[in-house]
Amino acid sequence: MKDSGSYQPYSYFQLMEVSLRELLVEKGVVTEAEVAAAVEDMRRRTPERGAGVVARAWLDRDFKAKLLENGTEACEQVGLDVPALKLVVVENTPGVHNVIVCTLCSCYPRMLLGIPPDWYKSHAYRSRVVREPRTVLAEFGLSLDEATTVRVHDSTADMRYLVLPMRPAGTEGWSEERLAALVTRDCMIGVAVPRLP
Amino acid sequence: MGGLPAGKVERTEHDYAEWERRVDALMVLLSRLRGGRRQMTVDELRKNIEAIPPEDYDRLGYYERWITSLTQTMIQRGVITTEELGRKMEEVAKRG
Amino acid sequence: MAENVVCPCFSVGVRVRVRKAYPLGHIRTPYYIRGASGVIERLCGAFGNPEELAQQRSGEPKQPLYRVRFRQQDVWPGYRGGDGDTLDVEIFQHWLE
Numbered sequence A: 001m002k003d004s005g006s007y008q009p010y011s012y013f014q015l016m017e018v019s020l021r022e023l024l025v026e027k028g029v030v031t032e033a034e035v036a037a038a039v040e041d042m043r044r045r046t047p048e049r050g051a052g053v054v055a056r057a058w059l060d061r062d063f064k065a066k067l068l069e070n071g072t073e074a075c076e077q078v079g080l081d082v083p084a085l086k087l088v089v090v091e092n093t094p095g096v097h098n099v100i101v102c103t104l105c106s107c108y109p110r111m112l113l114g115i116p117p118d119w120y121k122s123h124a125y126r127s128r129v130v131r132e133p134r135t136v137l138a139e140f141g142l143s144l145d146e147a148t149t150v151r152v153h154d155s156t157a158d159m160r161y162l163v164l165p166m167r168p169a170g171t172e173g174w175s176e177e178r179l180a181a182l183v184t185r186d187c188m189i190g191v192a193v194p195r196l197p
Numbered sequence B: 001m002g003g004l005p006a007g008k009v010e011r012t013e014h015d016y017a018e019w020e021r022r023v024d025a026l027m028v029l030l031s032r033l034r035g036g037r038r039q040m041t042v043d044e045l046r047k048n049i050e051a052i053p054p055e056d057y058d059r060l061g062y063y064e065r066w067i068t069s070l071t072q073t074m075i076q077r078g079v080i081t082t083e084e085l086g087r088k089m090e091e092v093a094k095r096g
Numbered sequence C: 001m002a003e004n005v006v007c008p009c010f011s012v013g014v015r016v017r018v019r020k021a022y023p024l025g026h027i028r029t030p031y032y033i034r035g036a037s038g039v040i041e042r043l044c045g046a047f048g049n050p051e052e053l054a055q056q057r058s059g060e061p062k063q064p065l066y067r068v069r070f071r072q073q074d075v076w077p078g079y080r081g082g083d084g085d086t087l088d089v090e091i092f093q094h095w096l097e
Helices: A012-026 A032-044 A047-059 A061-069 A071-077 A123-128 A133-139 A176-180 A185-189 B018-031 B042-050 B054-059 B062-077 B082-095
Strands: A087-091 A096-101 A149-154 A160-164 C015-017 C037-047 C063-071 C086-092
Touching: A012 A032, A012 B018, A012 B062, A012 B082, A032 B018, A047 A061, A047 A160, A047 A176, A047 A185, A061 A071, A061 A087, A061 A160, A071 A087, A087 A096, A087 A149, A096 A133, A096 A160, A123 A133, A133 A149, A160 A185, B018 B042, B018 B062, B042 B062, B062 B082, C037 C086
Parallel strands: A087 A160, A096 A149, A149 C086
Antiparallel strands: C015 C037, C037 C063, C063 C086
16 A cells, blocks of 8 residues: 555555554454544544534533533533543633643544644653743743743643633624634644634 | 753644554554453553664654554564564565 | 452642652653652542553553642742642552652
C-alpha cells in the first residue's frame, strides 16, 4: 500500500509499518478493513465535536453543570461517541484561566477532538508550559493579567482534559452553531480564547 | 520532561501522512479490549517509548518513535518475532 | 467490593506530599513534582497501576488516583507568575504521603 503517486522507496519506518501490519493481518490479529476503518474513525474526530460541547454548555446551564461534574457522561448524554474517554472539563472564569499539557507523552482527549497538533507533543511545549505558562501563553498571543490565576493541568494518568472557555461578550441570542464556530481547538487546550471575528 | 529548559514552541502542524495515520490506528486497535482481551496496553507502549535512547528520540519524528515502540511491544508480547519481522521487511523492501 | 481495589485514604482538601523516590521502571509521577506538597483536589477513581501494566502484569489491585493541586510557587524556585497560579497533576495514591 504505497502512498505517493511517483515511486519513492519506503523509509525505514514506513517499511516497518507496512511489514508489521502485513504480519498482523497474516496472523489474524487485525484485518486491513479494521485498520482502514480505524483510520477513518480518527479522521472524523475533529475539534468541531468539542466546540459543539462548549457551545451547548454556554446555552444550557444544566448541561454545563453535568459537564463539569462528569465530562464523559455529559458527552455521552448528548450522543457523542467517546469510547474509553475519562474527561475532566475545567472552566475558565474571569479570575481563572486553564491550560492543558501532557508532560510525560502526549495524552489528549483524542476521542473527542481527534489527533493533537505537533506543537502539543513538542519538547518545548511539554517542558515549558508547566513551569512558565504565562510566557508560553504570551508566545501564543494570549496575555493574562496578574489578577488572573493560571491553572496548568498535567495529564499524567487516566484522565483527559478539556478547557471550557468563557463565552465572549456580544454573542447574546446567537445559535449553538454560531457559537461553536468561535471555539477553536486551541481554545479547548487553553492556549487561546474565543474571539469575535 | 516538565520543567526542563527548552526553546520557543514551534507552532508547527502538519497534515498527517497515511502511514502515520495507520500507525495511530494500529495503536488504538491493539490496545483496545476485543473479545475480552488486549494485544497490549498503552502502558507497555509508553514504557517502550521511554526506552528509546535520547539521541534517537530527538532525531526521530513522532510516528517514527511510535512505530518503533509498537513493534517492540509486539515482539515482547510474542505476537511477532524478530525473525518474522526481518524476513517481512526484506520481502516488502524487495517488492517495493 | 467485588473488584480488586485499594481503598482511598485521602479526602478532598487534605495536604499531601509526593514521595521523593526515584526507582526504575515505567512511572507516571513526573520527576518535577516528586517531593512537592499540595492539596487533594479530587479523587478521580481507581485505575490499574501503570507501573505494573507496563510490565505485562495485571495492574491490580487498582490504585486510587487523585488530582493534586500544587501552588506553582511551591514547585518551581523563582516562579515568575501569579501567587495564586496552580499546577494540577494526577498522582496515584501509592506515591502520596
